[in-house]
Amino acid sequence: MSNFYEEIGGSKTFADLVSQFYAAVSVDPLLRPMYPAKDLNGAAQRLQMFLEQYFGGPSTYSEMRGHPRLRMRHANFHINPAASAAWLSCMEKAVNGLEIDQSKKDQLWRYFTMAADSLINQLD
Numbered sequence: 001m002s003n004f005y006e007e008i009g010g011s012k013t014f015a016d017l018v019s020q021f022y023a024a025v026s027v028d029p030l031l032r033p034m035y036p037a038k039d040l041n042g043a044a045q046r047l048q049m050f051l052e053q054y055f056g057g058p059s060t061y062s063e064m065r066g067h068p069r070l071r072m073r074h075a076n077f078h079i080n081p082a083a084s085a086a087w088l089s090c091m092e093k094a095v096n097g098l099e100i101d102q103s104k105k106d107q108l109w110r111y112f113t114m115a116a117d118s119l120i121n122q123l124d
């Protein structure tokens with residue numbers, strides 16, 4: 001029985017997605033200061049585990065971090081529409097850089113736009 005996680009290439013594809021995403025975050029003037037100063041590896045691991053679980057892969061994220069509760073976990077970050085748009089712009093580059101069918105990219109993109117919108121917690 002196949003699922004979306006497997007259809008797009010499993011862990012390898014998510015590692016690729018997340019590494020391209022953080023390469024973009026690391027040079028984004030609005031986003032970079034919000035993330036851990038030293039290195040982004042921990043953040044990259046957490047996002048990769050979360051996305052793998054969300055799209056039908058191993059549930060390592062919840063085993064290590066508990067229930068995702070993304071809104072709660074983002075409450076301490078100042079996420080206004082500009083920050084959400086910057087996050088999406090980094091993710092757009094990462095999704096476009098994957099070697100998967102356009103219809104699969106569209107599916108990922110629909111989720112990311114919805115999720116980034118739902119995490120806005122400030123209007124300025």
Ligand code: HEM
Nearest residue numbers: 034035043046047050065073077079083084087115116119
């Ligand atoms: C809307 C703009 C967003 C901003 C500015 C933002 C920012 C951040 C920051 C600064 C962190 C802490 C990094 C760390 O883990 O050390 C974080 C964590 C995280 N973010 Fe976001 N994020 C955004 C959207 C999203 C979206 C759309 C998702 C999911 C699709 C997501 C998933 C996560 C996950 C899974 C973590 C780690 C949570 C944990 O286990 O502690 N974020 N985010």
